[in-house]
Amino acid sequence: MSPATSLAPLSGHRTDAVVATRIKEEQYVTFTVGEEEYGVNILSVREIRGWTLESKLPNLPEYVRGVINLRGVIIPIFDLRARFGGGATEVTKRHVVVVIQVGERTRGILVDAISDIVAMAHDQIKPPPSMDTGMVDAHYLAGLFTAEDRMVTLLNVERLFASDMVADEPLTARAQITAEPH
């Protein structure tokens, strides 16, 4: 499809090298939350949709916005701003939900706006600086890259909400207590 790939069989080593770097390159969807720009691998993005009113879920952290109906399937929506400690997003019609597929599960991330789709080679992605201050658990940061002067923080979607999926909420602990009412 791309010129590089179609040329590859015809010419020698030089284009092979080009192909090699091309193959390592992956595409990322980037979006903004406030002033920050984040990216996720395009392969994990199922769709992007406008904001629809969510139904709240009881007794959950602020960043769990609630659930919406995605064509008959109920998916949770997470507020990325709230997740990073910026408080709940004041949603408007212009806000966007990035629907992400992680394994078997589908979920939505509430962001301010989609900004771009960029192709990045692996070696252009820098590891995140060590953040052992305890402010942010950095394990869901996959790396940083620069796209047209903007710094993009690459998110590891699998880890981003992993803590929320496992049963380590205070509520669950509570449920265990109530299991023995006497």
Add this chain to the structure above:
Amino acid sequence: MDELSRFKETYFDESAELIGVAEAGLLRLSPGNVDMDEVNAIFRAVHSIKGGGGAFGFTDLVHFAHEFEAVMDGVRASRVAITTELVDVMIKANDLLARLLACARDASPAPTDQSEALIGQLRRAAGFEVTDAGPAAAPLQPAGAASQGAPEAGDDGRQTFQIRFVPKDDLLTSGNEPIFMLRALRHMGDAAINVDLNHLPPLSAIEPETIYLSWTVLLTTDEGGEGINDVFEFVSDDSVVEITEIKHATGSVDPDGAWGLFDDEPEAEAAPVPAAAAPTSAPLVPATTPAMAVAKAEPVREPPPRPTGPTGGGGGGGPSAVNLGGHTIRVDLDKIDRLVNMVGEMVITQAMIAEHVRDLPPGAFQELLEGLEQLAQHTRELRESVMSIRAQPVNSVFARMPRLARELAQETGKDVVLVMSGENTEVDKTVVENLVDPLTHMIRNSIDHGLETPNDREAAGKPRTGTVHLSAQHRSGRIVIEVSDDGRGINRPRVLQKAQEKGLIPAGASLSDEEIDNLIFLPGFSTADKVSNISGRGVGMDVVRRNITNLGGRITVYSVPGEGSRFVLSLPLTLAVLDGMVISVGEERFVLPLTNIVESLRPKPADLHGLVNQCDVIMARGEYVRLVYLNHLFGIPKAIGDATKGLVVLVETEDGGRLGLVVDEVLGQQQVVIKSLEANYRRLDGVAAATILGDGRVALILDVAGLQEMSRQSSSASIRQPAPDAVPLLEAV
């Protein structure tokens, strides 16, 4: 009998599929394009139809299928070349096979003349016929005429062999089967098979695993002695196999002698050996007899069968083949679930449109409104039809009960008759699957606790045999299952006493008869004097009740002392849909399962009582019920949060505990499609599942038992932190 006819049904269903497989394969078959996989598939299809047919004793069908199979086998072994003519005939044969299946199913006479005609065509097209010119066949039928009908026949290198086969008497125990060998010989060419019965003992002395027979076969074939040796390859070490080539004009085998086994001998004597050896193939031997005879005669009697074939065979076979498959189809469960899901979506979308349209000015969109009205109706019907696809008769559960009753009767020494009715009542597959345990328990309970011993019954003036009645029926969109017995009924004084002993109710409490009867559903309640291994381990009716409630059902008990008791289960027809009450709290809406709701009320301020500053209680139906403020429990802002201004929905948990849920409004009753919250997220306290309401928004379905636990916890939390009006749960996280 019933069992057998079910197997037959399955056989016909599968055969219809196989006919389709064979036809598809045959249509792809052409002289230059022989895919061996395809050929094998056709062969297997025909073979399976034959095998099953043999088990049910459809002789005509088996006979024809056998000939068809023989040709396919020839193709498979590359002995028969594929010609356009052969493919045509085989397609016709396939059609006829379908027709024979239909005949077998309807027990109508098979079109034997047609099948014989087609067998002739088959054999001729496959090149089997030409060998008929061999002299061995001559005494049987006017085969000379046949050879004229097939001019290419002649002395073209075919040889005639006489084969004597005396199997070792324990040949069957080594897994060999003479009939297969004889059949193989027959496939090689034209065979006249003569059986020697001299060593056959009287019936009483017959050992089923011993062979008493030996055979002499006159075979005209083009495969030479080696092919014959191959047939006996595995048995020639033990058995006597003599193969001698016979020059022409040695057709000395007496045909009558050959078939004597089947014509003259008493059937009882003839049958045991082949029957014991291969029950399903037993009918094949006699069936082959006329087959071969007619096949040879056919070209003479009916010289132009081919022109009539297409109209007779094809015309008759087509519609009957369609007919055959018309009963059932087998569909992957996933596909049905997807369909059910999609229809659920459609119902929601339709409800959504209906909601929007309500705001339109009346009169201006008359046609649109009428159209939508129709759409609503069609959607409803579509949903019912789709749900009925997943429906199964409860018989699959009921059928297990007679055995259970029988075993229990033996163990308890009681005489029991189990009467069942409504076994064919249909209900969703998932409901059926979940009925096994509760029903087993209830039948046990009825027989073990309900029924008296025969002597006690006689003393009470009842027949010695107790009756347990199990019935199912549809009633107003639900399935109602009843288990009733004519035993002693619930012994209320004892139940009351037991409940008080176990501290399940306060001593001295006065309960109505109905309330006492319902005590048996309490966890840990069991009145059995001694723990038997049948019932009475303290896990009893409470488990039944929990199971039933989990299915969205209710269980009620009616009892008359001395006359018996009756348990009535009422269950939804499907687990995918729930009857719910939509309520609102603040901006959120929730669905309460209708089965949990007792009533809703708006208490006056005087009805509310504070209980040691922990929680509010109200007096409802003669008892104090604790109020649970849903807005506090779930941390919902902007709710009314005042029982006297909003509403109290009185709900009942499965263990009978009552709770007053304080909500803003009750919006109405609605059937909702149950959606999983866990599929993409996780379980939440107090939430059973979710659903999508008419406007497309998600509403949570509440789990009343979970709410009760949560409220217990939150009130004990408020002891430590005496601020009952705070909304601790949201901030706590």
